[in-house]
Amino acid sequence: MLGVMTVRDDKIGQLSRLTATLVGVLGRDHVLTDPDLTASYTVDWTGRWRGQAAVVARPASTAEVVAVLQACLAFQVAVVPQGGNTGLVGGGVPADHGSGPDDLRLVMSLVRLGRLDPVDAAAAQVTVGAGVTLAALQRHVAASSTGLAFGVDLGARDSATVGGMVATNAGGIHFVRHGGMRQQVAGLEVVLADGQVIERLRGPAKDNTGYDVPGLLVGSEGTLGIVTAARLRLVAALPFRVTALIGVAGTAAAIELVTALRRHVPALEAAEIFYQEGLELVCRTAGLVSPLGSPLAGRWRAYLLVECAGADDTVTDQLAQCLATAGVDDEATAVATTPKGRQNLWAIREGHTEAVNRLGVPHKLDVSLPLGALASFVPAVHQAVAGAASDATVVLWGHAGDGNLHVNVVGPAPDDYTVDDAVYRLVAEMGGSISAEHGIGRAKIPWLHLTRSGADIGAMRAIKQALDPTGRLNPGVLLPPEELLG
Template identity: 40%
Template sequence: MTIPSDALTALTEVVGPGGLRSGEAIPARNRKDASKAEEGLPALLVLPRNTEEVAAVLAICSRFSLPVVVQGGMTGLAGGAAPLAGEVALSLERMSGVEEIDPVTRTMTVLAGTPLMVVQEKAAEAGFLYGVDLGARGSCTIGGNVATNAGGVQVLRYGMTRRNVLGLEAVMADGRVVSHLKKVVKNNAGYDWTQLFIGSEGTLGVVTRVLLALQPAVTGVQTALCAAGSVDKALATLNRLEARLGGNLLAFEAMWPEYMKAATGQGGLPSPFATQPELTLVIEAAMGTAAASEDAFAEALAELAEEGLLDDALIAQSSRDRQRFWAYREANYEFYRDLPPGIHFDVSIPLGAMETAVTLLRQRVEARSRAAFPIVFGHLADSNLHLSVHDAAMELSGFADIVYELVREMQGSISAEHGVGILKRPYLGMSRSDAELALMTTLKRTLDPANILNRGRILPA
């Protein structure tokens, strides 16, 4: 699509010549997100500096029926921010910054383009904690987190992004600005439209400003690397720890044998246990500063080991030990590059079906190709598995159908925390009923009747 000259002139008047890029002047980072979606050159890259400019840009795009793809940190894995031919890429990268931290209401007001790590650091400087934490914290943005309802490693205690957002400012497809940034926890005055925008992946409007809830800073963090003989034993461990530690658990991460083989092979990490268990767990809790807190964590794990729920437990004695334990959980950022080609998934499986699902996955992958193998890990307490299937024969067709059909059988979700985007759209019906899809379509048509926002993401174009 060629941008009409009148539209180009109008956009230039809004953001200035420095706020527009076209052709080869568009940086590589704006042509592709972190997914396997193909690289695309947008018809135009627009870089607004504030909400008013976003509103004016969308009003122009609406008037000229120009399709828009919204971009943040470009860390998405579902192709939601990857531009399609003819789209105007609307990047919020210049809209970055923490505008206010209110210690009385424990809230933070931030612009949508602010990196998650900046939010975490500013919260810590003020003596607080922001509850969402992701591996991509250095590059993902708050607007992107809101758009995808991002989760991460502390969902067990703090919930997903949805639970940490008190209010939003957003721009509708036609340029209208809607804002609800009131610092109150309870507000039943009509529809909570802000929650509708969270997880909508930019299809209903563009989030420009976010009011975040902050938490008290945690103290006495205790970390353990544990071995469990089965998923059932790991889940029993989870239930016992939640009951005994009084809600102090921060993380409960799980890695299956194939993952640990890659972490200790291609990843170069030492094997933590004498024999490889079915599940390697990273368990973390905020135990406070009481003298007995360290002992309480160790005693709880020792009791679980005596009962046979844990085969082994290593407890971090220093910050270096903690980093060493977490290195196993974050090894996937390194070892994937040395594995055979793979296809990646982010799914939810009901906890009661988790062990069956992983067993069936292994069987069906092997039946499809003896050269193929799955890598499974994830946020076990949240029913969220990150898995990939790799094939040394470099034949990956058919594995997506295997994985998503298994998810459907287990009554899970094809997307746990990365969104639907372009790549998972064909499989959405495996997680949502026809009635739900019809409702989504109605909402999209009502809020974006011209269908200019993130067209073809989540729903068909």
């Protein structure tokens, strides 16, 4: 009993000394300890991942990030970096405090790092702070009138931050044309666990001077350092866009069509897939109407949402020509070229996430398969989920051009991993990856070994050990405990 009291007293003292230090650096308004104020930082977007934060610190500059990290090191407090908190694998929300004396958790919210440098038109690059949202970045580049745009886009654009997108190596809806965040990062400013700053924001297009240390932070999920700013590559802004919703017989037909589009329509920018049951759910819960008629009529098992972008409306002709050659009839296609019409078609695809959340707390299993395996994966995954949880509801959608399917399962309790296990094992057997774009976070650690070898995980652990020897940064995220290495 005496031991427990001592530990608790130590923790209270440790916390109040940390808080006082942080208030001295950030001011009272940006050091939150009241549970009513910290609550929104400790639960994720889905409600599946939640925990405790002794403090939420909101630095507004690189110097303040350094000071917060040094205080956490001195007071032995773990740091959970957080951006827009739209990540879907629990990487940006803290776990519960443990019972030891040195396991308090601080959430470092980076949304105040709002630097927006002028667009460098000659280099086609821009430097922005880690807390800038994707939508703010898009607006900033558009307002520069340089004829440039940012190549990554995703549904969480109003909240997801540049720092979070770098840390998760976000993919998104334009991956098929421009790749993901890794392809856009020309340089980063990062603060290492001990407070040292590495700044590579100067932007020469070519720079072969040894290890790309900041590049290690891409996809590191807050475990190696804090991203404070990013220098991002930009692409040509393409003013003309055509969007088409296409009904198809099933996954195999969808993949065949995407293959033809990739070959014959270089303007292809997005190729999203969803299914009859998902469309029906979105129409029912969001009050939307499918331009191809009721999904319950059962004419099409799967749907592709395709977008092409180019300098002028010849892209519409290219798309129409390719669809005609592929034998897609007019009745199976709804096309829009106006912003409003395109937005209505996109609302059907982007409405899936919200619609599934309304059914309950989803298990979001973001996986990728070799394109040739996708068609047989779809019935197999329904079977695997039914075998693990017969009452579960399964809704699938994804980025068809990348072999990326989001398997959403509602029904099993948030802490019941039976379905997750069945799906990840199936994915591994079929040569896929257990994380296409959301990362490992807290959600997928026990299955990392299914698609990463022991040597691979050992090298990751060595990098972690080198850059964060005391393990202060995002403990319990991404890397498995030693005993899971097999």
